[in-house]
Amino acid sequence: MATVIDGRLLAKKLNESTKEEVTIMNSKSIVPCLAVIIVGEDQASKRYVRSKHKKAEQLGIKSIVKALPEETTEKELLSVLDEYNHNDSINAILIQSPLPKHINEKFVMGHINPQKDVDGFQTINSGKLFLNENENYPVACTPKGIMKMLEEYNIELLGKKAVVIGRSTIVGRPMAALLINAGAEVSVINHYANVNDYTKDADIIVSATGELHTVTKKDVKSGATVIDVGQNLNEDGKLVGDVDYDDVSQVAGYITPVPGGVGPMTISTLMSQTVELTKWSEKHNE
């Protein structure tokens, strides 16, 4: 049976280390600050923003939540963003997706100051990642959190066979880049590929397709590490991942559960990256 990679435990550990760092920063009168902008009344988005706010406060990070009404124009939103971009007391900015349809989300997102880009989505930060020069630059939180999980469980990457299923700019592509930078042999495949062709010999499988049963028992070799980024509702309305967890657990060496795997690490990584952005900006201003 696979060792379960306990995302909640790792997230707790990461939060504790973040909190310690923040305490030291506070003693030097530095208060990391995360600003989250949310537009409209999407209930899931409001829930996410509340949980980020709560987590930040728990860790001693100052949290600003700017809730704008549904009818906010793109110009008004850009003006708020511009103020935050230039406000030296704000270290990290996040615009909660999705934005209302009358706003060009990509255009607005593209205006976040890259030095405050806590989501790691800006072009310049993606370029740094692609070129393996991302040491002091933010990276998308989900794949960054996954790298931390692999590290905590001492899962070797150098020269290992890794497969990333899904090629989104938020998960798949940055995940692949991080694995390439770590020296793994990396296959990046579409969700409609013949998954088994790639995964059957893989040491590490990361599934981010949002499709039930993307990875089944026959797709996993004995002892492989299986990371499940999916958050899907199954036939019974239960939250599950892309991976057939019960079956795959019998053959995998390590596996992340859903819930309690990648999810908790993403928000903890968001917090630790807020602190990193604060440190980097202090460094840049020295």
Add this chain to the structure above:
Amino acid sequence: MATVIDGRLLAKKLNESTKEEVTIMNSKSIVPCLAVIIVGEDQASKRYVRSKHKKAEQLGIKSIVKALPEETTEKELLSVLDEYNHNDSINAILIQSPLPKHINEKFVMGHINPQKDVDGFQTINSGKLFLNENENYPVACTPKGIMKMLEEYNIELLGKKAVVIGRSTIVGRPMAALLINAGAEVSVINHYANVNDYTKDADIIVSATGELHTVTKKDVKSGATVIDVGQNLNEDGKLVGDVDYDDVSQVAGYITPVPGGVGPMTISTLMSQTVELTKWSEKHNE
């Protein structure tokens, strides 16, 4: 026997179409201009620069070659670059590598105006490629030329298995990104990987390792497309690629020779990208 992908013929065709475009631009009083900066006396570099200069002139592109002495300081080089960066009559800038050891090559290269980055190496342009938003942005010339070759021979990419051997920022990584953006299933592997594991079922193999015999006959399935980026000297001092050409030709569907394959396309792509940069800058200034 494989169909030989004739790089010289394709380069000639691309040059002709570039020349036609330049003629039309000239009739509107637009003259694309490529500036090449070379520092020191490296003979191979001087030869490359001369051939770029000659090709540009043939196509009606204005070519400026700035040859600086070996003892040029980093500051002096940056000052020349800065002038070119701001000179509106220069559309494309290339700094010939390698630079003398007393100059931080990476630092200097990083100062090229991204809008004139004909090599496509700047962080912002790499980010655009990584995010599949590179439509009006420059891309590294060797992989861009290879995509053109695949297109000219109608080699399908969507859903096909591609393997890129070598992960440099100049060839391997941008090649992988272009193939991912085209919808291929892409494996990016180190030169020390077990190549056969990946290539034996691949539809497209791109080798950019600089190692003789990287791809042998047993590594290639019948009908596959084999692209050879290598430029190596063999035991007899003859220029050859990474691929065992004679053997592999017997099983591959398409193959690029060395010399006469990828090489000629790279310089033609440099010229066509100079013209594209000129068009994009005209567009940005509208």
